[in-house]
Amino acid sequence: MSYRCADPSSLDFEERDPREGEARGRLVADLTTALELKESRARLWRYPPHTTGRRHADKAQEEVFVVISGTLTMLLGDPAERVDVGPGGVIAVEPGTPLQVRNETDGELVLFIYGAPPE
Secondary structure, three states, X not given: OOOOOOOHHHXXXXXXXXXXXXXXXXXXXXXXXXXXXXXXXEEEEEEOOOEEOOOXXXXXXXXXXXXXXXXXXEEEOXXXXXXXXXXXXXXXXXXXXXXXXXEOOOOOXXXXXXXXXXX
């Protein structure tokens, strides 16, 4: 049996550039490397209040979003449909679906994102 474990307190979080009008950028920890994933990829994200990710569509990757804390707002599809997900909630997005991750609240959003195949 083989396994690896990653403790959030020991992960290195890197700041992503803040978008225009945002005071601070999003923070991301690479779980793919920490867990030595080969068939998928994973990241732990910390979104400060009122921050947004870029709108994009992954061509081949199915993604699963798990809300650890806070409230996730996603804009999905074209035209965009708003979906709000609270703590413990999970949302799966099929390849080719336009999406944007947003934290529209006054508190921090902590989000686990898992995708396969690795892209």
